[in-house]
Amino acid sequence: MQLMEEKILTEGKVLPGGILKVGSFLNQQIDTAFLKEMGVEIARLFQDAGVTKVLTIESSGIAIAAAAGMELGVPMVFAKKHKSSNVDGSTYTSVVHSFTHNTDYTIVVSSDYLCKGDVVLLVDDFLANGKALIGLCDLVEQAGAKLAGAAVAIEKGFQGGGDTLRAQGVRVESLAIIESMNDVSIAFRPQN
């Protein structure tokens, strides 16, 4: 998505440790017009996949997952990061290693919201080593639901998570794939 690459080049900031900061349009302030465009593009990519639900992890995936769900006309479910009193009864859980915080956390979703007949599209803001998406795949598998694939706003291709998932047969679509980045330049992987 050309516009995503332009936004990253003009507004993104590369931080030490291989982190890209996009707080001005995706992670703190949200460019709502652009968010809608992201939802439209994800819906276009997966329009024939029979998606019945969009699944993400709180909190940074919620906005883009909701935008995708709105355009696809299906509900969006977000996995919570801790077992809380808001989630009771039967649940699916998985342990995820956080790239940005370097800790493990548990993701949990109620079995009321992820069912056997569902065709699930995973959506997230970033794809780095792929641990967040692998945890979400695990929840989908526990529910006995079908995986349509994954859509992410920004894939950091140099970390390899996306290509590992593709090699395992998961359809992964990224609105931009960063091949390399440092504090002076960001290079993208060409996409059709």
Ligand code: 5GP
């Ligand atoms: P992964 O599990 O693929 O290693 O990392 C993906 C998760 O880590 C995303 O949900 C995202 O919140 C966070 N993340 C990974 N890399 C970055 C980054 O460069 N910038 C930001 N803002 N978040 C990132």
